[in-house]
Every structure is written in structure tokens, then in C-alpha cells.
Amino acid sequence: MFKSIQQRLILRYPLLWNTKIIPMGVLLLGLNLCFFILGFALNGISFEETHRNFFDFDATLLLLSLVISLLVLILWLVNYFKNNMLKSFYPTSKYHVYKEWGLIFLLCFGISSPIYWYNLGKETRYRSYFSREELEKRCVTLRAGSFFLDGSYSYHESENTVETDVVAVDTVSVDSVETNGEARNYFMYRGKKYKNTSLLNKNVNSYILFDKKSDSTAIEKLKFWLVTQQKDSLKQLFTDYLKIVKEHQLEANINAEQWLSLINDYPLFEKSHTIGPQMTNDEYYPNIYNNQSVVRDTIDRYIARDNTGTEQEFYKYYVPEKKLNFNYARMADAHEDPDVNLETLIIPVYFALALSLLILSFRVTSGRSWLIGLIAVIILNIILGIFSVIISSSFTYGIGYCVAFIIVSVLFFNTVGQNRTKGYSGVVLNLFLWLLPGLIPLLYELLESYLHYEYNAIDTINLQYSTAYQFKQWLENHVFEINWTNIFLVSIAMLFIGKKIRLWRGIAEA
Amino acid sequence: MNEFEKQFQEIEDYLKFEDYPLVIKRLIDFTLDTETLSCYLEMNQFLDWLDYNGNDTAGQATRLRQLIDQLYAFLKDKPQAPREVLVTLKDVVKSYGTGRFGLGPIDLALYAGQIVGLVGENGNGKTTLLRSLCGELHPSGGTITYHFKYTDRYDLRTQLVYIPQRTDTWYGSMYQNLILTASSYGYDPEMIEPLTQLIITRLGLRKYRLHSWNSLSSGYKMRFELARMLLRKPKLLLIDEPLANLDILAQQTILEDFRAIAKSPFRPIGIVLSSQQLYEVEKTSDQVVFLKQGVQKNLRQESGTTTETLENFLVIEFESTLTQGELGNLLQPLGLESLQFNGGTFIATFPESVTRLQFLEWVTRHEIPMPYFRDISQSTRRFFVS
Numbered sequence: 001m002f003k004s005i006q007q008r009l010i011l012r013y014p015l016l017w018n019t020k021i022i023p024m025g026v027l028l029l030g031l032n033l034c035f036f037i038l039g040f041a042l043n044g045i046s047f048e049e050t051h052r053n054f055f056d057f058d059a060t061l062l063l064l065s066l067v068i069s070l071l072v073l074i075l076w077l078v079n080y081f082k083n084n085m086l087k088s089f090y091p092t093s094k095y096h097v098y099k100e101w102g103l104i105f106l107l108c109f110g111i112s113s114p115i116y117w118y119n120l121g122k123e124t125r126y127r128s129y130f131s132r133e134e135l136e137k138r139c140v141t142l143r144a145g146s147f148f149l150d151g152s153y154s155y156h157e158s159e160n161t162v163e164t165d166v167v168a169v170d171t172v173s174v175d176s177v178e179t180n181g182e183a184r185n186y187f188m189y190r191g192k193k194y195k196n197t198s199l200l201n202k203n204v205n206s207y208i209l210f211d212k213k214s215d216s217t218a219i220e221k222l223k224f225w226l227v228t229q230q231k232d233s234l235k236q237l238f239t240d241y242l243k244i245v246k247e248h249q250l251e252a253n254i255n256a257e258q259w260l261s262l263i264n265d266y267p268l269f270e271k272s273h274t275i276g277p278q279m280t281n282d283e284y285y286p287n288i289y290n291n292q293s294v295v296r297d298t299i300d301r302y303i304a305r306d307n308t309g310t311e312q313e314f315y316k317y318y319v320p321e322k323k324l325n326f327n328y329a330r331m332a333d334a335h336e337d338p339d340v341n342l343e344t345l346i347i348p349v350y351f352a353l354a355l356s357l358l359i360l361s362f363r364v365t366s367g368r369s370w371l372i373g374l375i376a377v378i379i380l381n382i383i384l385g386i387f388s389v390i391i392s393s394s395f396t397y398g399i400g401y402c403v404a405f406i407i408v409s410v411l412f413f414n415t416v417g418q419n420r421t422k423g424y425s426g427v428v429l430n431l432f433l434w435l436l437p438g439l440i441p442l443l444y445e446l447l448e449s450y451l452h453y454e455y456n457a458i459d460t461i462n463l464q465y466s467t468a469y470q471f472k473q474w475l476e477n478h479v480f481e482i483n484w485t486n487i488f489l490v491s492i493a494m495l496f497i498g499k500k501i502r503l504w505r506g507i508a509e510a
Numbered sequence: 511m512n513e514f515e516k517q518f519q520e521i522e523d524y525l526k527f528e529d530y531p532l533v534i535k536r537l538i539d540f541t542l543d544t545e546t547l548s549c550y551l552e553m554n555q556f557l558d559w560l561d562y563n564g565n566d567t568a569g570q571a572t573r574l575r576q577l578i579d580q581l582y583a584f585l586k587d588k589p590q591a592p593r594e595v596l597v598t599l600k601d602v603v604k605s606y607g608t609g610r611f612g613l614g615p616i617d618l619a620l621y622a623g624q625i626v627g628l629v630g631e632n633g634n635g636k637t638t639l640l641r642s643l644c645g646e647l648h649p650s651g652g653t654i655t656y657h658f659k660y661t662d663r664y665d666l667r668t669q670l671v672y673i674p675q676r677t678d679t680w681y682g683s684m685y686q687n688l689i690l691t692a693s694s695y696g697y698d699p700e701m702i703e704p705l706t707q708l709i710i711t712r713l714g715l716r717k718y719r720l721h722s723w724n725s726l727s728s729g730y731k732m733r734f735e736l737a738r739m740l741l742r743k744p745k746l747l748l749i750d751e752p753l754a755n756l757d758i759l760a761q762q763t764i765l766e767d768f769r770a771i772a773k774s775p776f777r778p779i780g781i782v783l784s785s786q787q788l789y790e791v792e793k794t795s796d797q798v799v800f801l802k803q804g805v806q807k808n809l810r811q812e813s814g815t816t817t818e819t820l821e822n823f824l825v826i827e828f829e830s831t832l833t834q835g836e837l838g839n840l841l842q843p844l845g846l847e848s849l850q851f852n853g854g855t856f857i858a859t860f861p862e863s864v865t866r867l868q869f870l871e872w873v874t875r876h877e878i879p880m881p882y883f884r885d886i887s888q889s890t891r892r893f894f895v896s
Contacts, residue, residue: 010686010689010690010693011689011693011699011702011703012693012699014690014693014694017690017693018690081681082681082682083681083682083687083690085690085694088691089664089667089668090668090691090694090695090742091665091668091694091695091696092664092694419663420648421648502664503662503663503664505664506645506662506663506664506665506666506667507648507663508645508646508647508648509646509647510646510647510648
């Protein structure tokens with residue numbers, strides 16, 4: 001089949017045949033699909049995990065993708081460089097160079113993206129466990145359950161901060177009230193005074209699916225249930241929580257009834273039992289804590305020897321909260337803030353852009369010009385680097401880059417315009433193509449440095465009102481949009497540059 | 511009798527004398543002139559038949575007769591291409607810097623259907639002139655004017671094919687390379703394969719089409735370059751030392767091919783070739799340009815379609831056992847103007863009024879020993895020796 005497609009292409013679309021777009025496209029699609037499948041297959045969630053494994057597949061697959069991509073690139077280049085229609089002066093359309101670059105860019109993207117597809121497979125797997133709605137429902141239960149488990153308490157500086165119904169819980173939190181001397185040791189809630197160690201002062205473990213307001217509302221509801229003794233609601237919450245535990249075949253040593261009785265120290269909730277987030281002995285409190293002057297709730301913990309014979313402190317009552325939290329957080333991240341998105345896509349796209357321009361410049365000039373160009377770029381960077389260090393200015397590199405770009409642009413377009421001899425313009429063309437994609441990012445850097453310099457002169461109080469500060473904030477908030485715009489503009493510029501490259505090819509060599 | 515009829519008559523004569531390989535070659539040329547798929551397919555059919563029936567001479571004669579008649583019927587009314595001027599060079603100079611070699615000034619006009627031979631010793635500017643003509647070198651002075659349509663410099667260079675002495679390596683199979691060339695030149699996709707097959711057969715490459723470049727001899731590499739050139743339909747073919755590394759038979763065959771390609775009644779092209787093989791080039795070329803340290807010496811003056819020899823002397827190159835003095839005494843009464851001894855051979859110059867026949871009669875009459883003799887009045891050979 002490939003043979004007949006290739007035969008058809010060579011007869012009708014020589015450029016497509018010459019770039020080997022069909023066999024390479026199929027190969028790269030297959031490769032990327034394999035990495036997607038690997039990402040999906042190797043990243044099933046084991047609810048026994050509480051943290052990332054020391055050995056995971058990500059690093060191995062990254063290395064594997066690099067090796068395979070390199071091999072595919074070499075294989076393609078060997079075949080692609082066999083024929084060069086431009087160097088042979090075969091008739092080509094005015095947009096031939098642009099089309100050829102477009103095809104090179106596509107293949108380079110395919111070569112540089114397997115690890116991206118691997119991550120996409122991984123996150124697709126994470127998303128495949130539950131729908132967004134179901135996951136959110138479960139996370140609501142887990143978040144609420146975490147309120148009744150060992151964890152951090154809120155910190156209060158004044159009574160006013162706790163009199164409102166909704167408080168930002170994670171603005172300030174402490175693991176233990178004794179550790180902070182400045183904290184008040186009580187707080188007000190619905191007109192009553194509670195100790196900071198009261199269960200009513202607990203925080204929750206939240207998920208990326210929820211905002212701060214949602215967390216505050218959830219805490220407020222739980223506090224309300226406690227102070228109004230809505231036992232049925234609390235029991236239902238614990239039942240739902242333990243149902244999730246059971247569903248994932250995890251272990252808890254309390255049931256909903258016990259849980260309720262352990263925490264429900266009405267009305268002050270000062271002597272509520274601490275329920276641990278973990279059952280296994282891989283997370284423990286070393287016995288050494290007991291030798292220090294730290295008050296431990298020995299009612300809720302006991303000392304025992306672990307598998308190695310070391311004495312450890314264990315919770316008497318526990319649910320597998322750490323396991324659930326770790327894995328549901330992974331799933332929530334995959335739904336709400338996946339690593340694979342338009343922002344991270346820019347990495348393989350930039351890589352493909354740089355690689356495609358390197359290949360195109362080699363293709364349209366010569367190996368000799370390409371190598372001289374490479375050495376020139378290295379020397380240019382060394383010189384600019386040395387100057388940047390000597391002058392100690394963040395502007396030096398950017399300005400040097402822009403000046404170099406302007407010089408090579410003028411030289412190249414002048415050569416095309418004069419239509420006499422190429423001379424050293426092959427080297428110039430290489431430099432022009434390589435410097436092109438870095439121009440806008442460098443201008444961005446220059447502008448940011450300038451704005452930084454500008455608003456440094458403004459006093460702190462008026463800072464946020466200054467135009468320079470606001471513009472810098474805008475630039476920082478739109479860094480990805482600016483980079484996508486850069487890629488888009490380079491792609492458009494290549495249309496014009498491609499036409500000039502074709503004309504440049506026609507100029508006499510000497 | 512126009513050019514087409516003249517060439518057709520030649521084919522009839524080849525057929526009469528049963529010179530079938532030559533008939534086939536020339537018939538392929540005419541088939542290519544038709545630029546029609548049905549004719550290509552018919553010729554290919556015959557060639558396929560021939561692969562298995564090479565010994566059936568009677569069958570060959572019958573089929574060739576049919577093809578000749580068909581092609582004649584097809585082409586007799588087709589308008590022939592005019593022999594237009596392709597490129598003119600006016601005071602063209604190419605300098606490589608002060609105190610270094612410089613070419614020119616060169617004044618030249620090249621016509622479609624014309625073969626121009628460039629001769630001269632090594633390092634005298636033949637390659638520089640070819641590279642200037644194909645746009646690879648920019649003249650330091652003077653003008654090169656191309657008299658055909660082109661949209662830009664790149665487009666111009668697609669119409670000028672330059673085959674250097676050391677050609678670039680072709681990668682992959684030869685056949686695939688030729689198909690890619692044809693496809694790039696915008697032939698109808700259905701025509702590409704039959705056309706490529708015909709050109710391959712025309713240049714005697716049928717057996718080598720699936721070979722790789724490195725497995726070919728220099729002669730066959732040159733032939734593949736010519737095959738590619740034919741697919742490129744250039745206005746001008748510029749070829750540097752095509753005869754180097756070829757045996758004498760291959761040289762004659764390739765020169766004959768050049769003639770057939772250049773002189774096509776329907777698709778004539780201009781050919782400029784450089785060579786050290788003086789006699790062979792002179793036999794084939796319509797115009798010979800001699801370059802001595804970059805300076806041009808034309809043997810004949812072009813004026814449209816006619817050519818005139820510039821200097822009208824009788825110049826004879828010969829070998830003899832007699833001494834220069836003895837020969838001088840013997841030839842003086844015939845009007846000898848000069849006698850040079852040139853590395854084993856003598857060059858004798860006589861006025862225009864003396865003919866070659868008179869010289870031979872004189873030699874015979876005076877029994878001058880002469881194992882080798884050549885009239886070089888019409889040859890650039892005399893530029894080499896004088």
C-alpha cells in the first residue's frame with residue numbers, strides 16, 4: 001500500500017514524496033499513539049499509593065522517547081536529503097520553500113512530541129476513572145471527612161476575623177497552636193468562645209476543584225452541623241466517606257457510628273478523639289517525640305514495634321485519608337489543571353520550530369555555510385555573554401541579539417535585492433533563520449527589564465497604580481499568548497521569507 | 511526538403527541498410543517529438559516486444575516500418591520550431607581578482623539547434639564560460655542576455671542545464687530519480703513513466719535503470735545526466751568535458767546523441783560543450799570557440815544561420831622524415847608562407863589560392879614522404895599550434 005501511495009505521490013506531488021511525509025507521518029502517528037497508549041496503560045491508579053514512587057515510568061519513558069525521536073530524525077534526514085529540488089533547480093512555485101518548511105515543521109513536531117502524548121495518555125487515564133461531576137461529588141465528601149481527621153487548625157489574630165460566617169481557611173494555618181506564641185488561644189463562633197484546639201477550629205484538605213469560598217462554605221456547614229448536633233447529616237457524611245474507602249478496597253478500623261461518637265464532644269469539642277489519616281506503618285511518628293516536651297494525645301495513639309523492630313507511634317483510630325487524598329488529588333489535577341495543555345504544548349512546538357529552521361537552512365544553503373553559521377552563533381553568544389557580565393546589564397544580550405538580527409536581515413535582503421552574487425550570504429541566511437524565532441521573546445525580555453527598571457524608581461505605595469507596573473503585570477500574565485503569537489508571526493513571516501529564499505537560490509554563486 | 515524530412519529520410523536509409531539500433535534511436539527521438547501519450551505507449555510496447563524478440567529481424571523490420579509510417583503521419587503537419595537566438599554575450603568578462611585569471615571579453619550568440627564547442631588548454635576559461643552562461647557565475651563586466659521567457663532568476667536557471675565534469679551523486683535508484691525530475695517538471699502524471707522509459711532506452715540505459723549511482727561507470731553516469739537533462743526540456747544545455755573518461759566509441763555515440771538532441775526539428779535546444787577532444791568536437795559542433803588565457807578566438811563567424819570561416823588560409827599539418835629545411839625548399843614554389851615544426855609534426859601555411867588537392871598533387875609529384883596528413887584550415891587545431 002505504501003509503495004503505491006509513494007508511487008502516486010512521486011508522479012503527482014513530488015514535494016510530498018520528497019519530504020517522505022506519508023511514511024514518516026504514519027510512523028510518527030504510530031509512535032505518538034504508542035506513547036499515548038503507554039501513558040494510559042502504565043499509569044493506572046493504585047489507591048494504595050500515598051506518594052510518587054521513587055521509580056516511575058515517566059523518567060524512563062522520557063529517555064526512551066528521546067532515543068527513539070533521535071533515531072527517527074536520523075532515519076528521516078538520511079532519506080530526505082537524497083534529493084534536493086531547489087539545489088537541482090527544478091521548477092518550483094513561489095511558495096515551494098514555505099510549503100517545504102511547513103512539512104518539515106509538521107514532521108519535527110511529530111518527532112518532538114512523543115513525551116507530550118505520553119503525558120496526555122497518563123492524564124486521560126486519570127480522567128477516565130470518574131466524570132468531572134462524580135469526582136467533584138466524591139471530593140466534596142473527602143474534603144468534609146478531612147475536617148474530622150488529624151490535621152491543621154485555623155489561626156486567629158482577632159475576634160473579628162472569626163465572627164463572620166465565611167472565613168478564608170487557608171490564609172493562615174498552623175499544625176499545632178502551641179508552636180505559635182502570637183496566636184490567640186480561643187476564638188468566637190456564633191457568639192460562643194471556643195479553644196483553638198476545638199474541633200470547630202479544624203481546617204480541611206481541599207482539592208483543586210474547589211475555590212477558597214467553596215472551602216469556607218463547606219467548613220461553615222460542618223461547624224453548623226456540629227453545634228446544632230445534626231447527627232444524621234454527620235453520620236451520612238461518614239457513611240459516604242467509608243463507602244469510598246470500601247470501594248477502593250482500603251482499610252479503616254472505625255465505622256460511621258464509631259466515627260461520630262469519637263469526634264462528637266458536644267458542646268465545646270475540646271476532647272474529640274483524633275482519627276489518623278493513615279493505617280499502615282510507612283508513615284509514622286517516631287517515638288522520639290515522646291522524649292521531648294511535646295504534648296501528645298496518648299489516648300489516640302499507642303506505641304508498638306514496626307516490622308523492623310523499631311518502636312513507633314500508631315493511631316488507634318484511622319481511615320486511609322492520605323491514600324485517598326493523594327489519588328483523588330491526582331485525578332482532580334488531571335480534570336481541572338492538566339499538565340498537558342496549550343501552555344505546555346508550546347514546548348514541543350518551539351522545539352519543532354527551531355529544529356525545522358535548522359533543517360531548512362541546511363537544505364537551502366550548504367553544509368559549509370551551515371557549519372560556519374553555527375560557529376558564528378556560538379561566537380556571538382559568547383561575546384554577548386561576556387559583554388553582559390562586564391556591563392552587568394540585563395539589556396546587553398537582548399540588544400546585541402536584536403542588532404545582530406537587524407544586520408543579518410539587511411545583508412540577506414540586500415543580497416536578494418542586488419541579484420549579483422551570493423558570496424557569504426549563505427552563512428547570513430542561516431543566521432537570519434536561526435535568530436528569527438528568538439526575536440519577539442528577546443524583545444519581550446528587553447521590555448520587561450525596562451519596565452522593571454522603570455517601576456523600581458516608584459515608591460511601593462504607588463507601585464500598583466503605575467502604568468509600568470500594570471504593563472509588566474500584563475506581560476507576565478500573557479507570556480504564553482505572546483509566545484503563541486510569536487510562533488504564529490514566524491509562520492506568517494516564513495511565507496515571505498520562503499519566496500525570498502527561492503529568489504536567493506537563483507543568484508549566481510560567485 | 512525541411513529538417514524533419516531530411517531526418518526522416520535518414521531513418522528510411524538506416525532501415526534500408528538494416529541498421530535497426532540506429533532506426534530505433536531516431537524513432538524514439540521522433541516519438542518524443544510527438545509529446546503524445548498514445549505514441550509513447552505504442553513505442554514502449556514495441557520496445558517491450560523487442561526485449562524478448564531481439565533476434566526476429568523480419569518482425570523488427572515490419573514493426574519498425576509501421577512505426578515509421580505512423581510517426582510520419584503524425585508529425586508531417588506539426589509546425590517545426592524556429593531556430594531562434596537563445597542567448598547573446600556582449601563583452602562578457604569574468605575576473606577572479608587583480609593579477610589572477612580573467613575570462614573575456616567574450617562575444618557570442620547561441621541559437622536553438624546549434625552546438626557550440628569550447629576548446630582550449632586547461633585553465634583557459636572553458637568552465638568559467640559555461641558557469642557564467644548557466645548563471646552560476648556573475649560576469650564582472652559585459653552582459654549576458656537570454657532571449658526567452660523567464661519570471662525570475664530561479665526560473666531562468668531551471669531552463670539552463672549545466673552538467674559539470676564532476677557530477678553530484680544521485681541517491682536511490684536511477685529510475686526513481688528520473689521520475690522525480692519528470693514529475694517536478696510538470697509532465698502529465700500518466701505520461702511520466704512511458705516518457706522516462708523511452709528516454710532511458712534512447713540513451714541505452716534500459717539495463718541500468720535500477721542500478722545505484724556508485725555501480726555505474728563514468729560513461730553511464732554521463733548518460734543518466736543526459737537522460738535527466740532530456741526530461742528537463744532545457745533551452746540551453748551546458749556540458750563540461752562530456753568526453754572525458756569515455757572510450758572512442760562512446761565518445762562518438764554521445765556526440766551523435768548531442769546532435770540528434772540539438773537538431774530536433776520540433777524541440778531544438780542549444781548545446782555548449784567543452785572538450786579537449788578537438789577533432790571529435792569539431793566534427794559535431796556548428797561553431798567552435800577557442801579560448802587562450804581567457805581570450806576568445808572563433809573559427810567561424812556566425813550571422814544568423816550561416817557561418818563563415820574567419821581566416822582563409824590553407825593550413826596543413828603533416829609528418830615527414832625530411833628536415834624542415836628540405837621541406838621548405840620543396841614547398842616554397844607552391845607558395846609556402848610559413849613552416850613550423852611542432853613536436854613531431856609540421857604545420858605548413860599557404861595562401862587561400864592554394865587548394866588541398868594542389869598540395870597533395872605537389873607532394874605526390876615530388877615524392878615527399880608523408881605518413882600523416884591533415885587539413886586544419888577549418889580547425890581550431892591551428893590555434894593550438896600557432
